[in-house]
Amino acid sequence: MSKISKFFKGGGSAGSKGRGGPSPQEALARLRETEEMLSKKQEYLETRIERELAVARQHGTKNKRAALQALKRKKRYEKQLNQIDGTLSTIEFQREALENSHTNTEVLKNMGYAAQAMKKVHENMDLNKIDDLMQDITEQQDVAQEISDAISNRATFGDEFDEDELMAELEELEQEELNKGMRDVRLPSVPSTSLPSRPASTRKRAEDEDEMKKLAAWAS
Numbered sequence: 001m002s003k004i005s006k007f008f009k010g011g012g013s014a015g016s017k018g019r020g021g022p023s024p025q026e027a028l029a030r031l032r033e034t035e036e037m038l039s040k041k042q043e044y045l046e047t048r049i050e051r052e053l054a055v056a057r058q059h060g061t062k063n064k065r066a067a068l069q070a071l072k073r074k075k076r077y078e079k080q081l082n083q084i085d086g087t088l089s090t091i092e093f094q095r096e097a098l099e100n101s102h103t104n105t106e107v108l109k110n111m112g113y114a115a116q117a118m119k120k121v122h123e124n125m126d127l128n129k130i131d132d133l134m135q136d137i138t139e140q141q142d143v144a145q146e147i148s149d150a151i152s153n154r155a156t157f158g159d160e161f162d163e164d165e166l167m168a169e170l171e172e173l174e175q176e177e178l179n180k181g182m183r184d185v186r187l188p189s190v191p192s193t194s195l196p197s198r199p200a201s202t203r204k205r206a207e208d209e210d211e212m213k214k215l216a217a218w219a220s
Helices: 003-017 024-059 064-122 127-152 163-184 200-219
Strands: none
């Protein structure tokens, strides 16, 4: 049996021993009622204090006896008011402590229920089987990764041909296409009539240029 279960078992036995005592909810309700009653008493005393103070001011020096009696009553009311203030502080502290204790008890009780539920769930679990299962999952993930890598790799079918040989063949095809294009080109036909002869001045100029070139060649 877990420590939490023992704790709540012990708490139950203690509760059975004090079965005649009030529950936390009942005690809190009584404390709140007492606080409400004392708060009303405070309001009443504050009203009486203001009233007696007004009477004392009213009589003043005209009726000192009545004024003094009013001040005495005001002092008694103030004393009672101070006592109620102290009592309310004590009750408030006790109520907060009881509320905290009740909250802690409920929290521990719920934690105990949760611990028992977790224990019940884990009873049907075998750590060895869990380790084997996680190992199988890891292996299958590795297999799936290998399959994905194999599928994603670029296929290399037909890549065993020589790249230089393919380029040479491509150049031959290009040259054949070029030659074929040259054969298809038709040159213009030679005219049947003779071309006009150059004028005499043009022939003379050409002869002089030839002579100058010969002289330049001889001089050099």
